[in-house]
Amino acid sequence: MGSTNSTLSRIPNVEELMQETGFTPAHIVRLYDRFEALDKEKTGHLRPQDFGAINRLAMNPIGDRIIGSFFSTGQETVDFHSFVRILAHFRPADKNRPKDPSMPQPVNSRTSKLKFAFQLYDQDKDGKISRAELLQVLRSMLEMQVTEEQLESIADRTIQEADLDKDDAISFEEFRKSLEKVNIDHKMSIRFLR
């Protein structure tokens, strides 16, 4: 009906965005519609509260963290480009892409996905998941179902297994190593249709 092209023309720098993220025009349009639907006051930006209105997200145990991952430190709003760029991390890997080490890693590579997942734990962005940070995530996911001692023993065990240089924290490399057998592309991807 022509609506795809007209919507695309409303988005500034959309060619660049598609290049960078690998989304097709159809995806961009659907995401734009979704962005507009969430942006109830039509400000062109999303704030944490706009995400909070999504019921299914509100009932997710780590919902707050997920919302937080859209906002870089200090920022209170996220515009459409940033919204799309973050979601681009979760595109399934392009199987036909030649593995060229001289080219920069695409946003949805295995390493990029792992980096994103790492940030979920490492909230202070010091490059390590400390025991306290791990406990925080555990607490969100388990809340009142287990005791504090049980939480601590889980955290201890996890660090023990993953921490290879014995600094009582999990670095990105250790994180990556402990998950080397997990099919990251399958488990950290949203299968966008079309």
Next chain:
Amino acid sequence: FLTPLYFMEGGSMEQEMGELRRYRTQSISRGEFSLSDSFYFYIKGLESIVDDQVTQRFSSEELVSWNLLTRTNHNFHYISLRLTIIWGLGVIIRYCVLFPLRITLAIIGLTWLVIGTTLVGFLPNHRLKNWLSELVHLMCYRICARGLSATIQYHNKENKPQKGGICVANHTSPIDIVILANDGCYAMVGQSHGGLMGVIQRSMVRSCPHVWFERSEMRDRNAVTSRLRAHVAAKTNLPILIFPEGTCINNTSVMMFKKGSFEIGGTIYPVAIKYDPRFGDAFWNSAKYNMVNYLLRMMTSWAIVVNVWYLPPMTRREGEDAAQFANRVKSAIAHQGGLLDMAWDGSLKRAKVKEEFKEQQQKMYSSMVMGKKGSTHTKRSHYLY
């Protein structure tokens, strides 16, 4: 129908977590936490950001091809001169020809309802009175239906609700009442209003018993239930009409039925109502439009095309509680109408989601981390994922 943006892999939490941990030697039942566990929640969260099943139910259904009504086209903008001219003609026909005709009919219908029922009310209680009352009601609703250009197809008429029973149906708009009352007489249940509605309500009650509640009475659930029970017990009373969802849904799915209606006892006659969205969007988004605005939109659509299925009567089984019974009826209705059977509560439209659901997620997850014996499961587990 809405096409999903992403492909939903429908594994339950256990299945997905199991796959995430497959490389580990311990089994799920032994418990144990893995750093990859959070991925499950992360992806589910992102999926809900990208496309949200629930809020979609509360806004009108998107049509695949345009039916010349701007209200059902979210991407409305200029395409071509020819289309605009056709659309313009459509507007003229709908607003200048159809609308005045319909409004006239509606006024005639309602006026006759008030006059007719009042007249019948003067008669002594007798079979004749009941017969006349039904006649008057049917006539008026049929006129009103014409006033909306409603084309209704009834299926399985042998299952029509009987006297002394309770009729439950899915709710899309206040017009549902007109749709159902075109084929039979029901005792309405609702809040007493003032103004025009109040006049109509009071006169209706003169010719046959309906159940109108004062606003204060509605809050006392026991009083409500006992009054309804008394009505049902008198086997000569007309079947009561209840919409258990409690609110208008956009007719692509059926939301959770409030169990109150199912505690009254008696036989339940489920009815499924499905509107054809190509001719007009019957969904009443009460947050967006008030009643007058809504009726205006209804009367300037092309038509209201409806399918009504009468389902075989159901009663509560031994050992089944009201909530389970409600779910059973809901599934039957959803299945018949080709609507999605959703576990969500219709009140989500107005209130924030209950903490319960989050806790349930945590409970399910904790049983995987702590091992099976460390968890307590609630009786009703909604597999929401």
